[in-house]
Amino acid sequence: MTLDVARVQKDFPILDRAMPGGGRLVYLDSAASSQKPQSVLDAMTRYYETTHANVHRGVYGIAEEATRLMEEARDKVGRFIGAGPSHEVIFAKNGTECLNLVANAWGRANLRSGDAVLLTEIEHHANLVPWLMLREQLGVELRYIPLGDDGHLDLSELDRLVDGVKLVAVTAMSNVLGTLTPVRLIADTAHAAGAVVVVDGAQYAPHLPTNVGDLGADFFAFTGHKLLGPTGIGVLWGKTELLEAMPPFLGGGEMIRDVRLDGFTPNELPWKFEAGTPPIAETVGLGAAVDYLEALGMDAVRAHEVELTGYALRTLAARFGPDMTIYGPTEPAERGGVISFAYKDIHPHDISQVLDQSGVCVRAGHHCAKPLMRRLGIGATARASFYVYNDESDVDALADALDATSAFFS
């Protein structure tokens, strides 16, 4: 099954919006946040127009219906990532909150001063700072799997690095380099060393067929808004026995079974980790996003992105040659559709500003991965990233706009 991109594009109303220059929107920043198909927008609107009430509380009809819609979304999301029981699927605000949940709830219960946690040099700040905070607060030792010069993780010292660690937290795909990491190999090595494995799937789950069991994850975190869903909804999947043994993260309504003046009893999974009124409409929207992607087929989504990334790498190399540096693996099959680049000596901010004149949206900056930027010896990159609605004409528009950028600054 191949992706019919022209048909997909018709499902995304934002692609029809008017642009200041009279051209079209060329959206190449899906690694930051994806656009939303009409079906997601409709599902959320329909929910508010017909069903809204608080969940897990009311005994009246629409409250039960709202609860059912939210729990159906949980089931869908669980199936989408190959999870077992739906109670292993926890909703939070975003991917960052999911990783903070693990660091705080699992970390504080299981880590002591001197315990080691293994990360990588290519992590997003969301999978770095929560652990750096534990380093400050608990005195845990942080180790890092280095980045090799080929854009892949350098695993040559993995056995030594993993020795004695309690937890390994690794991204499945770099948001800067597009690098797909060997999660399964790292997880197997970590498990053999007795460590728990946390996978940051924020860039992976939206773009590749995902099975948390096949990846070897103990925890898997991702966010809805990069996956055609709304903002304000993140997903943490965790193994039942780990989640059961963890204390709650946030306290409040919903996450309790009983509260007394001298204590409380937490609720059962997954609600133990869902304090307060959840983002109900957002879960419904995320469920619709999952439906949309499954209808396209995640194999087709991945195949399309490999093809488009290959086209982009070839096109940019042919048109800009040595004037352009593209970071990360050179082989499209080893990476996602995220292309970070340097062009001549034009600062990424200036590139992004001039591209904007042509309606071309790319990200410029450190992409919330400052240690990786330091490792690469640069302050910032420009980054173009693809999704189901992008095609070769978007790559061509990027290249044309880069020509204009060059002309402007020369």
Next chain:
Amino acid sequence: MGLEDLYREIILDHYRSPRNRGELESPPAVRVEGYNPLCGDEIVVYLDVQDGVVADLKIGGQGCSISQSSASMMAAAVKGKTVPEARAVIRAFKAMMSIHEQRLDADGDDAAEKAAAEMAEVKLGDLEALQGVVRFPVRIKCATLSWNTLQQGLDEAGAAQAG
């Protein structure tokens, strides 16, 4: 709102040929780093204050055309000035950056009047080329990065001499 409003020729000139790039030995010079957490730009200001005068000033670090040209023009504008004069230029520049497009309609608006008064205090000269930046709000931080860093440097130099 065209790119020419943002990238005036004088800005591009300072970007391509930045003035006062380099380092000063620290100490005696004060060395201050400034970061734009948004984009990763960083600037280093080396400041040599003698007898209440900005005797020398050098700029290091890396950043976009707006932050680099702003730093370059800043160095040219405050070098040789007394500390109070340099502070007045900082105030005038930051006032210019805080003025919004509607300022001409903002009769009687206290903030606008205050900003106008601060700008009238000193001649910004070439720096006025950066005025177009206010129409691109995300870039204002690029333009003000070196100025905030200089301000911090003047504070530190003052504290060092007072101590």
